[in-house]
Amino acid sequence: MEDKKFISAKNESKNSKVKDLVPLIIIVAITLTIGGILFWAKLTPEQTITNFNPMTETSMRNDLRVIKTPTPGDNTFIYAINQVAARGLQVAENDTAVKQIIDGQKGRALTIAAVQPIVIQDNNGKVSYSPVGQLIITSNWQYVDGKFYSNPANFNALGNKAGESHQHIWNVFVDLNKRSVTGITEEPERVMKETLEPNFVFTGMNMFMPDTVKVKTGSVLTWFNNSNLPHNIVGIYKKSASGLEIPVDSGIIQPNESWRYNFNDNGVFEYRCTIHSTDGMKGTIIVS
Ligand SMILES: [Cu+2]
Numbered sequence: 176m177e178d179k180k181f182i183s184a185k186n187e188s189k190n191s192k193v194k195d196l197v198p199l200i201i202i203v204a205i206t207l208t209i210g211g212i213l214f215w216a217k218l219t220p221e222q223t224i225t226n227f228n229p230m231t232e233t234s235m236r237n238d239l240r241v242i243k244t245p246t247p248g249d250n251t252f253i254y255a256i257n258q259v260a261a262r263g264l265q266v267a268e269n270d271t272a273v274k275q276i277i278d279g280q281k282g283r284a285l286t287i288a289a290v291q292p293i294v295i296q297d298n299n300g301k302v303s304y305s306p307v308g309q310l311i312i313t314s315n316w317q318y319v320d321g322k323f324y325s326n327p328a329n330f331n332a333l334g335n336k337a338g339e340s341h342q343h344i345w346n347v348f349v350d351l352n353k354r355s356v357t358g359i360t361e362e363p364e365r366v367m368k369e370t371l372e373p374n375f376v377f378t379g380m381n382m383f384m385p386d387t388v389k390v391k392t393g394s395v396l397t398w399f400n401n402s403n404l405p406h407n408i409v410g411i412y413k414k415s416a417s418g419l420e421i422p423v424d425s426g427i428i429q430p431n432e433s434w435r436y437n438f439n440d441n442g443v444f445e446y447r448c449t450i451h452s453t454d455g456m457k458g459t460i461i462v463s
Pocket residue numbers: 381405406407448449450451456
């Protein structure tokens with residue numbers, strides 16, 4: 176009897192402990208369920224950043240226009256976040272000071288992004304925007320051992336050489352009503368200097384170095400974030416033999432972290448950091 180009583184008392188205390196834990200178990204279950212749904216629907220803050228692609232999405236009216244893509248003779252990429260911002264491009268094109276800036280960038284990678292105004296549409300379908308347009312002009316260029324780097328080299332041949340990456344940014348403000356450029360501001364030039372290493376891509380602010388490079392099939396490349404901003408590597412790996420187009424997405428690479436990828440087939444990998452597309456943060460890997 177004594178033993179039975181003891182056992183039942185023990186069970187009761189066990190039951191009451193379980194009862195105490197029920198609210199906690201429910202909370203944990205709800206948290207995991209919501210977390211699971213968010214993760215599955217790619218709605219976590221990390222995923223939202225990863226999914227955000229300024230080249231294809233805008234938070235307001237999703238009518239991004241790509242106006243020009245690079246061609247062999249002219250490495251210029253022009254886009255506008257919407258139809259209204261695109262009008263600013265036409266105004267800027269006819270401005271003497273803007274023309275001078277663009278003419279001065281020959282041979283460099285140029286990105287012209289019309290990023291303002293944002294077009295807002297309310298629930299009744301009424302569209303509104305500011306008459307102030309803004310264009311960001313970014314020029315990117317690199318040197319290897321002091322020589323202008325334009326033709327992609329074999330990565331192994333770049334080892335121990337002095338790499339230098341430059342980025343120059345202008346902001347051009349446009350009055351869309353008066354159809355005139357109202358101001359141009361210039362940001363201090365960004366320069367990244369590093370000793371190059373084979374198959375190692377410096378992922379800085381906001382540039383990849385080397386930007387375009389050749390590697391042997393089967394090479395594993397490392398992107399190392401040597402800046403204090405997060406970056407990503409998003410692009411398409413086009414395999415020449417099979418014709419396969421493999422989407423590649425590193426996810427967010429935090430400062431001092433790195434990411435590796437194995438280029439196991441001949442082809443071309445064109446990529447960009449989707450967080451810094453405006454700055455023309457992009458690169459190309461030629462695999463053969
Ligand atoms: Cu970036």
